[in-house]
Amino acid sequence: MAEVTYREAMSAVLAEYLEKDDRVFIMGEDIGAYGGSYAVTKGFLERYGEERIRDAPIAESVIAGAGLGAALGGMRPIVELMTINFSLLAMDQIVNHAAKLRYMSGGQFSIPLVIRTVSGGGNRLGAQHSQSLEGWYAHVPGLKVAVPSSPYDAKGLFRAAMEDNNPVLFVEHSLLYGVRGEVPEGYYEVPLGRSALSRQGTDVTVVSYSRMAHLCRQVAEKLAGEGVSCEVVDLRCLRPLDLAPVFQSVTKTHRVVLVEETWATGGFMGEVASQIMTQAFDHLDAPVVRVAGKEVPMPYSRPLELAALPDEESIAQAIRDILA
Amino acid sequence: MATVRAREQTLTKKELLEFYRQMVLIRRFEEKSSEMYGRGKIGGFLHLYIGEEAVAVGAISVLEPQDYIVSHYREHGHALARGMHPNVVMAELFGKDTGCSRGKGGSMHLFDVSLGFYGGTAIVGGGMPISVGLALASKLHEGSRRVALNFFGDAAVNEGEFHESLNLATLWKLPVVFACENNGYGMGTAVERTFAIQEMYLLAERYGIPSERLDGMDVMTVRRRTQAAVARARAGEGPSFLEIMTYRYMGHSMADPVSYRGRSEVDLWRQRDCIEFLRRKLLGEGLASAEELGSLDAEVDLAVEAAVRFAEESPFPAPEELYSDVHSPRRADAPPL
Numbered sequence: 235m236a237e238v239t240y241r242e243a244m245s246a247v248l249a250e251y252l253e254k255d256d257r258v259f260i261m262g263e264d265i266g267a268y269g270g271s272y273a274v275t276k277g278f279l280e281r282y283g284e285e286r287i288r289d290a291p292i293a294e295s296v297i298a299g300a301g302l303g304a305a306l307g308g309m310r311p312i313v314e315l316m317t318i319n320f321s322l323l324a325m326d327q328i329v330n331h332a333a334k335l336r337y338m339s340g341g342q343f344s345i346p347l348v349i350r351t352v353s354g355g356g357n358r359l360g361a362q363h364s365q366s367l368e369g370w371y372a373h374v375p376g377l378k379v380a381v382p383s384s385p386y387d388a389k390g391l392f393r394a395a396m397e398d399n400n401p402v403l404f405v406e407h408s409l410l411y412g413v414r415g416e417v418p419e420g421y422y423e424v425p426l427g428r429s430a431l432s433r434q435g436t437d438v439t440v441v442s443y444s445r446m447a448h449l450c451r452q453v454a455e456k457l458a459g460e461g462v463s464c465e466v467v468d469l470r471c472l473r474p475l476d477l478a479p480v481f482q483s484v485t486k487t488h489r490v491v492l493v494e495e496t497w498a499t500g501g502f503m504g505e506v507a508s509q510i511m512t513q514a515f516d517h518l519d520a521p522v523v524r525v526a527g528k529e530v531p532m533p534y535s536r537p538l539e540l541a542a543l544p545d546e547e548s549i550a551q552a553i554r555d556i557l558a
Numbered sequence: 559m560a561t562v563r564a565r566e567q568t569l570t571k572k573e574l575l576e577f578y579r580q581m582v583l584i585r586r587f588e589e590k591s592s593e594m595y596g597r598g599k600i601g602g603f604l605h606l607y608i609g610e611e612a613v614a615v616g617a618i619s620v621l622e623p624q625d626y627i628v629s630h631y632r633e634h635g636h637a638l639a640r641g642m643h644p645n646v647v648m649a650e651l652f653g654k655d656t657g658c659s660r661g662k663g664g665s666m667h668l669f670d671v672s673l674g675f676y677g678g679t680a681i682v683g684g685g686m687p688i689s690v691g692l693a694l695a696s697k698l699h700e701g702s703r704r705v706a707l708n709f710f711g712d713a714a715v716n717e718g719e720f721h722e723s724l725n726l727a728t729l730w731k732l733p734v735v736f737a738c739e740n741n742g743y744g745m746g747t748a749v750e751r752t753f754a755i756q757e758m759y760l761l762a763e764r765y766g767i768p769s770e771r772l773d774g775m776d777v778m779t780v781r782r783r784t785q786a787a788v789a790r791a792r793a794g795e796g797p798s799f800l801e802i803m804t805y806r807y808m809g810h811s812m813a814d815p816v817s818y819r820g821r822s823e824v825d826l827w828r829q830r831d832c833i834e835f836l837r838r839k840l841l842g843e844g845l846a847s848a849e850e851l852g853s854l855d856a857e858v859d860l861a862v863e864a865a866v867r868f869a870e871e872s873p874f875p876a877p878e879e880l881y882s883d884v885h886s887p888r889r890a891d892a893p894p895l
Binding site: 257259270288291292293295298299300301302303304305306307308309311323326327331335336337338339341342343344345346375376378397398399400420421423425433445 | 606626628657658659660661662663664667669670675677678681684686687688689690691692693695696698699704706718719721722723725726729730802871882883884885886887888889892895
């Protein structure tokens with residue numbers, strides 16, 4: 235198996251769909267001449283031409299809405315919203331329209347729309363460029379929300395998103411683009427709504443997604459050296475949500491640590507905690523513990539930014555504490 | 559030449575009678591909806607199109623079957639003019655399973671994909687980007703053969719989506735016709751109090767879009783001007799903008815006590831009523847007799863009564879329908895999992 239970066243995996247799978255379906259086109263800010271702000275679509279404009287690699291004005295609402303309209307018109311658009319922070323300007327089209335047209339028309343439409351965007355902090359980009367708002371979208375029935383943490387999942391989940399007939403918010407993480415991982419040559423998919431048991435263990439169940447899942451796996455490696463055996467579940471997709479592996483794991487470990495990058499208040503892991511309470515309460519030997527971002531807008535200054543984000547040490551400490 | 563003129567005349571008479579029928583249908587349908595709302599058969603918001611009938615009828619008359627319509631929440635008129643059956647529209651207002659959106663949409667969310675009728679959306683300006691996207695699909699894949707006709711109200715002009723949509727449609731020369739129904743009020747607030755430039759079409763013109771203001775009480779004017787706009791779109795020449803001056807006689811919705819405008823203003827517009835205007839033309843020019851129009855009126859009354867009966871007798875959606883249609887199944891041509 236070849237080892238590639240998350241960026242390379244995304245780049246390859248985008249090209250794959252441009253090659254195999256002429257109804258696929260990409261539309262977004264600075265994806266063409268600039269090459270993509272995270273260089274995922276570098277060289278695409280030269281290869282596929284400006285009809286299919288469409289540099290759009292900085293106008294997120296019409297980018298998302300025109301993608302939605304084009305999907306209704308029989309195309310298979312891939313829309314790129316440069317970051318999830320900017321997606322708030324497109325929220326009307328995503329939440330009020332894309333998520334609801336099928337239902338409120340009594341099932342008359344399919345909406346094969348994939349919206350790629352980038353989430354997360356840790357790049358010293360300050361309060362307006364560092365949010366992880368994917369949980370907001372996961373709140374909305376009618377949307378699907380993929381949150382890959384590895385090159386393998388990025389490629390596999392993206393294929394599943396493209397083969398789906400519904401609006402999918404595909405949320406990449408800015409700090410994962412350089413991460414390497416093995417990706418098979420042949421076709422495979424990672425279905426939307428199937429969590430992964432990333433690592434088997436016996437002492438504690440650690441649940442996370444996106445970059446935090448990547449960190450949790452590293453923490454698990456490290457703690458193994460201290461004699462702590464972590465079972466790591468990577469959600470991979472927030473809606474549809476698959477918690478079966480979590481419930482199963484809890485019956486074995488009896489302890490759960492939930493890790494997310496964003497604020498705990500109203501955060502997605504609150505939902506996970508609630509479902510664990512409902513489904514696996516009798517198996518718990520300790521209250522569910524949450525690790526999350528600090529409840530502040532993201533500061534710029536490096537030491538403050540580091541203090542605001544969960545890191546390997548804070549995750550490891552939470553795991554040690556729950557086992558203490 | 560005489561033959562050609564004669565043929566045009568015949569065609570015109572037939573068309574004008576059809577316009578008359580459609581406009582009366584919309585008006586009677588709306589009056590009946592109001593009555594049914596009063597009786598508690600229809601709930602939620604109900605926005606009536608009474609007064610604006612010539613806009614929908616004139617504009618939609620020039621579309622081809624493959625064209626798209628994207629409308630707003632005051633869209634019963636557009637749906638009926640596009641040929642949606644009054645039965646399924648009324649059933650939708652009643653929340654019945656036989657409604658055009660299977661009772662899941664309601665008054666503000668009428669849809670019919672077979673007629674290219676893409677809503678019925680109820681966020682001001684929200685349909686505009688979607689119409690741009692439909693036009694983009696048409697341009698990319700069908701040589702602009704399909705035109706998207708987008709209705710929105712005067713208040714949408716203040717939304718960002720208005721500007722984003724006009725800009726992109728011009729930039730990419732998309733086959734979309736922006737039809738602004740300027741009825742003078744965004745809900746209860748007069749256009750003069752909300753919009754810095756009174757002539758909306760001038761604003762659109764600054765985006766490089768062929769734009770004009772026209773009389774929305776004259777169905778033939780609406781038809782003629784929309785025809786030119788649709789032809790431009792289909793020829794690959796890009797978007798057009800029509801500011802269609804019209805008026806709603808009733809309140810914004812059934813909940814509106816209409817405290818913000820005077821009786822005299824309404825009366826002034828009623829004197830220019832689009833149905834009366836056409837009626838006088840048809841009679842005055844000898845294109846139709848009072849009996850002919852009377853029989854059309856009677857036909858419409860029957861259709862509206864039948865629609866109410868159909869809606870009454872239709873079942874509500876089954877409880878399990880609550881969960882259907884949230885998502886589409888995986889695409890049919892996807893690789894097997």
